[in-house]
Amino acid sequence: IVLLLATLLCAAAAVASSWEDDNHHHHGGHKSGRCVRRCEDRPWHQRPRCLEQCREEEREKRQERSRHEADDRSGKGSSEDEREREQEKEEKDRRPYVFDRRSFRRVVRSEQGSLRVLRPFDEVSRLLRGIRDYRVAVLEANPRSFVVPSHTDAHCICYVAEGEGVVTTIENGERRSYTIKQGHVFVAPAGAVTYLANTDGRKKLVITKILHTISVPGEFQ
16 A cells, blocks of 8 residues: 555656646746645645646646637738728829729620720729719720620710721611721710721720710719
8 A cells, every 4th residue: 555655646746747847848837836836735646636637727728828829910910901901092092093904894805805994983082073974994906806786875985096997886877987097086975886897907906985874873884
């Protein structure tokens, strides 16, 4: 019995010493020392279980600290993202009249060309609310391509930015055809059927359109 008691006491002391050293390495020894001293007041047969409970408590505290640190890092990242978004918004607010190619959304695309549309002005800046009825679109037609007849529910002023071709409009049963080239301007009223062709074999035909919406402000089909 004496030998058994001595063995248990040595085992408990070894566990306590090992766990105390481990906690001292990671946490400065303060919490582990209190835990060991608390267990030393217990009866000898309860000390191993006491030390195991302390170990579990400390493990749970470490896990909670890790979660808090992860949340803090996540919150910091979110704050940085928010600051970046605010900076981008401020930059756009300082230059509400500048639009690059990324500002346009491509609504039609094929091997022969594309149609890109700028988003409504009042969505860009409050300073542009006065022209919310207007939209801007860019039509690009590849060399020797044909744009099929179509119409929109918006008045259209078209500026030929590049290339040359032929445009035809049909309004109230009357057809008009024009030869167009860079620098020309032509009008396509709302509801008029319009089709055109790029007659150049090497250059694109690029037409910039100013659309005046007539039903829902800033919306057209």
